[in-house]
Amino acid sequence: MRSHRTANQGKAANPMPRRFGCAILLLAAVCGNDPARAADTAPALIPLTVEFSLDGKQYQAQPPTVPHAGKFWVRASWKGFQRPDDARQPSLALLIGTADFASADNGRQRRQGAPAYIQRPEVPYVARTEESVVFAVDLGPRKEGVLGRINKWDSAQGKFVDAPLPAIEALPGGVHLFTVQVYYRAVDGGETMGLGKELFAVTVENAPNEPETVIYVAPDGDDANPGTAEKPLATLRKALADAKPGTRVTLKAGTYREGDIAMTRGGDVGKPLVIEGEKAGQVFLKGSQVVTGWKLHAEGVWKIENWSVNSQQLFADGLPLQQIGVQNRWHRQKLWADHVCLPPVGKGLEDLQPGSFYYDATGKTLYCMLADKGDPNGRLMEASVKDCVLHGQGASHVTLRNLSFLHNNMTGNENRNGGLVAVGKSNWTIENCEFSYADFAGLGMTGENHIVRRCRIFNNGAVGVDINGSDAAHNWRRYQRPTQNILLEELVVTGNNYRKFYDQWHAGGMKCVPCNRGVTVRRCSVTDNYGAGIWFDGGLGDIVIEDNLVADNQTGIFYEIASPAEGDPFGALIRNNRVVNHPKQGIYISASSQAIVVNNTCFQNRWDIVLHGMPRQEFGGCKLTGNRVRDNIVCGKVADIILFMGQDASDNIVDGNFYITNDSKAAPRFGVASVKTYEDRVYTDLGKLFVAEKLEAHGLSGDPQWVAPAEYDFRLKSGSPAAGKGWQPKGDGSDVPARRPAK
Structure with a gap:
């Protein structure tokens, strides 16, 4: 029988290296000679560091800004990795762009259903002894006739041959997405044994002296003006009507209350339509109207007559009042077990309480009672009146920057699709923006090739980010x-679902449903949302959730009724996150397949890691298969790990995790279920768990020796017996800061 050691008996077998670099993950089938792992033929995660350079000499962790028609280098390196004996001697590495570029040596093709342009590295096949691979990426023009590996069939020779690639101009300025992929194939050249990938964005400068059209807008402007800095327009709507691809629309400081702006055109490749605030934090676009002229109705109750909008939100000096009564379809729509989408508070005017409002649709009267029962005429009162602030419709190649979006009224019109901003068809970049106090979703997304970074998304009615992968x-x-x-x-997503929609329906920090494929969430702080922090539901694969702080939500990370499509390297890769203090599951793999849960630190969740959600009948019957849970640190309040092993569950591997035991937690707790309950069989001894269930052959228990867990600082002290387990800080400034929990 294999021994199961506690922390004072030595370190874990085959610990993962401490440093993961820039998070490209190579996947290789690694079984070795360990009989306990022999049945596990799923890919193992291999750490890789990825760096970028503008001269091929000095490298940095973050992708650079590249001069127009310039070059940059990508270096992927690893240490101590040994390929499995049954893998081919060489490894194949690819750089894939969504737009053609000069050094792409393989013409446009379809990969995972999307157009792709492919470059091989300078050394396309990496020998077993090598520990790095380099791509030299040329973004300049390409002449007609350059040979490329486009696999053109030559009938005379009876084989595929190289052929001329088309001439292209330099990659235009803007933000461009690239992916690194690395393959390992079997010795016979057939089966792909492993695949790693990383998605990253590179900013390319505009061509020198390229003319730029700038349209200025100001709250005190005039739409009859020419739109110059000295004579700005008054509305964003007029600016967008005048804009063409490559135009930059700059909004001066102030508040804009247009709303329901539908974009009829966007930008083009290399010529994005840019909408920016002149200064971050000073430009506010609102879908609300200032309400004045309140009349006293009764003691502490004030009213506005002839109010024709069923406003779902009313704000007093920026803070929302509680809505009273059944005011939209979500107050009536029932879910399973008689849960209501949005449980109503009270019924009518008689239920007004301090800090609330009520709309009488029959009498077209809006009532309010402030928290201090004071006169609202002395306050800034704002009522939501517009479905959205900005709707992208079919627009592509749009950049939003330095803008704050607030207030909308989508649920008042029986709708929930979209958000304050509804992102358009493709290639949107959203940077340094804020989305807050939406009546439902802060940011709504469909389409593809979007980038959202360095934004704050907070205090929205139901959910912060809503991504719909269908159409x-x-x-x-x-x-x-x-x-x-x-x-x-690098998003901050916090305080969402302030209206208290049912937290297991469509609520929390991020809700991505359905049909999402190829979405990466990394280096985000997702905290204090009433619902799941990060939730992918009813989707496909190639979902990456890594390097995030997910804390104090209802559930932490949730991957539900999902499975990878053909060509996806995995269902979900949930890696190197801190998942802390949730009253429900920390990480929940529900009726899903091929999720990889590795090197996460889970602390003080009710159940730290759960693989269950069975049985489920959606999509013709869901399965819980091929999931891997390895090298995590767990310390659950009720249980550390729960695994369903009943009908339609198979090939789920749990091994090498570190279970915290100390003065307040005497033993691990692992629950095995075969029905809907969580604990048909309970194990508090890892050795007995292995004998009975063939799980945790390399599991450990003990004190991980964290720096300051009460302050969510889960760095391991020198000499920790959990080295290589759990969250691995990079220490290069990219880690999401730890924070002291609110008292």
Whole structure:
């Protein structure tokens, strides 16, 4: 029988290296000679560091800004990795762009259903002894006739041959998405044994002296003006009507109350339509109207007559009042077990209480009672009146920057699709923006090739970020869609679902449903949302959730009724996150397949890691298969790990995790279920767990010796017995800061 050691008996077998670099993950089938792992043929995660350079000499962790028609280098390196004996000697590495570029040596093709342009590295096949690979990426023009590996069939020779690639101009200025992929194939050249990938964005400068059209807008402007800095327009709507691809619309400081702006055109490749605030934090676009002229109705109750909008939100000096009564379809629509989408508070005017409002649709009268029962005429009162602030419709190649979006009224019109901003068809970049106090979703997204980074998304009515991977042509249902290539990074997502929609329906920090494929969420702080922090539901694969702080939501990270499409390297890769203090599951893999849960630190969740959600009948019957849970640190309040092993569950591997035991937690707790309950069989001894269930052959228990867990600082002290387990800080400034929990 294999021994199961506690922390004072030595370190874990085959610990993962401490440093993961820029998060490209190579996947290789690694079984070795360990009989306990022999049945596990799933890919193992291999750490890789990825760096970028503008001269091929000095490298940095973050992708650079590249001069127009310039070059940059990508270096992927690893240490101590040994390929499995049954893998081919060489490894194949590719750099894939969504737009053609000069050094692409393989013409446009379809990969995972999306157009791709491919470059091999300077050394395309990496020998077993090598520990790095370099791509020299040329973004300049390409002449006609350059040979490329486009696999053109030559009937005379009876084989595929190289052929001329088309001439192209330099990659235009703007933000461009690239992906690194690395393959390992079997010795016979057939089966792909592993695949790693990383999505990243590179900013390319505009061509020198390229003319730029700038349209200025100001709250005190005039739409009859020419739109110059000295004579700005008054409305964003007029500016967008005048804008062409490549135009930059600059909004001067102030508040804009247009709303329901529908974009009829966007930008073009290399010529994005840019909408920016002149200064961050000083430009506010609102879908609300200032309400004045309140009349006293009764003691503490004030009213506005002839109010024709069923406003779902009313704000007093920026803070929302509680809505009273059944005021939209979500107050009436029932879910399972008689849960209501949005449980109403009170019924009518008689239920007004301090800090609330009520709309009488029959009498077209808006009532309010402030928290201090004071006169609202002395306050800034704002009522939501517009469905959205900005709707992208079919527009592509749009950049939003330095803008704050607030207030909308979508649920008042029986709708919930979209958000304060509804992102358009493709290639949107959203940077340094804020989305707050939407009546439902802060940011709504469809389409592909979008980047959202360095934004704050907070205090929205139901959910912060809403991503729908389907479309009207498929009735907004799940289908085998192409990859989306959506990147969400360095976001602060907090305080969402302030209206208290049912937290297990469509609520929390991020809700991505249905049909999402190829979405990356990394280096985000997702905290204090009433619902799941990060939730992918009814989707496909190639979902990456890494390097995030997910804390104090209802559930932490949720991957539900999902499975990878053909060509996806995995269902979801949930890696190197801190998942802390949730009253429900920390990480929940529900009725899904091929999720990889590795090197996460889970602390003080009710159940730290759960693989269950069975049985489920959606999509013809869901399975819980091929999931991997490895090298995590767990310390759950009720249980550390729960695994369903009943009908339609198979090939789920749990091994090498570190279970915290100390003065307040005497033993691990692992629950095995075969029905809907969580604990048909309970194990508090890892050795007995292995003998009975063939799980945790390399599991450990003990004190991980964290720096300051009460302050969410989960760095391991020197000499920790959990080295290589759990969250691995990079220490290069990219880690999401730890924070002291609110008292």
